[in-house]
Amino acid sequence: MPQSKISKTIWSMLLTVAFFTVILFSNRIEAAPETTSTITSTDAVYVDPGQPTSNVNNGLIFISGNGAGGTSNIGLLKFNLSSVGYTINKARLNLAIVSDQATCGFTSDASVSVNIYQVDNTTWTETGVTYNTKPTRGNFIMSATVGTTVPSHLAFSDTGGGNLSSYLETERSVGAGNDGIAGIWIETTAGANQVVFEDDEGTGATAGCSGANLVPTLQLADSADPLAITLASLTANRPSTPLARYILFTAMIGLAAVALVWMRRR
Numbered sequence: 001m002p003q004s005k006i007s008k009t010i011w012s013m014l015l016t017v018a019f020f021t022v023i024l025f026s027n028r029i030e031a032a033p034e035t036t037s038t039i040t041s042t043d044a045v046y047v048d049p050g051q052p053t054s055n056v057n058n059g060l061i062f063i064s065g066n067g068a069g070g071t072s073n074i075g076l077l078k079f080n081l082s083s084v085g086y087t088i089n090k091a092r093l094n095l096a097i098v099s100d101q102a103t104c105g106f107t108s109d110a111s112v113s114v115n116i117y118q119v120d121n122t123t124w125t126e127t128g129v130t131y132n133t134k135p136t137r138g139n140f141i142m143s144a145t146v147g148t149t150v151p152s153h154l155a156f157s158d159t160g161g162g163n164l165s166s167y168l169e170t171e172r173s174v175g176a177g178n179d180g181i182a183g184i185w186i187e188t189t190a191g192a193n194q195v196v197f198e199d200d201e202g203t204g205a206t207a208g209c210s211g212a213n214l215v216p217t218l219q220l221a222d223s224a225d226p227l228a229i230t231l232a233s234l235t236a237n238r239p240s241t242p243l244a245r246y247i248l249f250t251a252m253i254g255l256a257a258v259a260l261v262w263m264r265r266r
Contacts, residue, residue, distance in 0.1 A: 034223045035086050041216040042181075043078040044200040045126035052131040059203025060098060061216075062106075063114070063186055064194040074134060075186030075197065078122055079218050081172040082180030086222040088169040093156040093184065096198040096214035097146060104209040109193040112146045116156055118167050119183025137185045141167060146195060151211020154197075168220065 046061045048054070049071040061075040081088075093116065099108035118138030129135075141163045144156045158164035171182040188195060197216065198204045204212025 034221050036222075037084055037218075037220045039079050039081065039084070039218040039220065041077045041200040041218075042080050043076070043124075043126040044197075044216050045129060046073050046075045047129060047131040047134045048073050049131050055128055055130050057126050059199050059201065059207075060209075061186070061197040061199055062194065063188050063197070065188045065191050072187055073194075074131075074137075076119065076124065076126075076129065076134065077184040077186065077216055078119075078126075079168075079182045079184070080180060081168060081182055084172050084180075084220060088165050088172060088220050089223055090160055090221040091158045091165040091168050092219040093164065094214060094217045094219065095154045095186075096204075096211055097151050097154055098196045098198055098204045098209045098211045099150040100208075100210035104204065104207055106194075106196055108146070108150045108195045108211075110146055110148050110150050112193045112195050113143055113189045114146065114154060114195060115143050115187055115189055116141045116164075117185040117187075119185050122179070122181040122183040124183075135183065135185075139163075139167075141184070143189075153214060154195075165220075168218070 044061055045055075045057050046063060048056050048062075062073050063075045064073045097108050098104070099106070101107050117140055119135050120138050121135040124133065124135055142156050142158070144154050146152070146154055156164060168182050172180055186197075196204075198209075198212040198214060200215045202212070202215055
């Protein structure tokens with residue numbers, strides 16, 4: 001068989017393979033959909049050093065600094081993550097700050113720094129825990145600062161791979177002995193300032209307290225990068241926008257054109 005005939009045959013085979021490759025994969029390069037969840041707390045309470053043996057589950061979550069003996073009111077939350085079936089890479093804790101002296105008889109202070117910590121022991125309940133029986137405060141997670149105007153919302157946002165998402169993923173995924181429950185400890189860091197949060201039962205909203213428009217929630221997502229993409233049948237990442245398909249298709253058309261010109265000159 002003449003060399004030019006062999007070359008034409010090879011080029012024809014290559015172009016056929018390339019054509020079907022474009023058809024097969026151009027429809028499979030796509031943005032990975034971000035899986036999200038919103039989880040409401042199952043327990044929300046505070047403990048008061050001024051009432052060390054009493055369960056003060058009165059609905060709202062009062063946290064403050066420099067209480068009895070220089071100690072503080074501590075807020076405690078629990079979240080059940082057992083329904084989350086993916087790796088948690090992003091997380092946001094949302095709390096509503098309630099402040100209404102006229103209707104509810106208390107106010108929250110503005111510009112207060114608030115810290116959250118891990119709580120590994122989650123056997124406590126909001127109807128039974130006291131200051132003396134409160135769980136041990138675990139590792140620091142992150143801080144957030146109340147805005148200059150209250151009532152408002154306070155958000156602890158972990159946009160990818162930070163302490164909050166890592167802790168929640170550990171609590172969700174660890175095997176033996178883990179029940180999928182994550183506990184969070186809330187405290188202020190500024191003197192005698194007080195911040196009041198809505199609880200998981202909407203007590204403040206029921207009472208008509210200003211700002212009580214959101215129960216404690218976690219917003220979770222599986223993608224640390226909202227633009228993260230996958231190639232459906234391969235492990236390597238590829239450009240995920242529709243432009244990638246056009247580039248791939250155009251490149252193959254260009255290759256075909258070059259091949260045709262080359263074959264005409266043979």
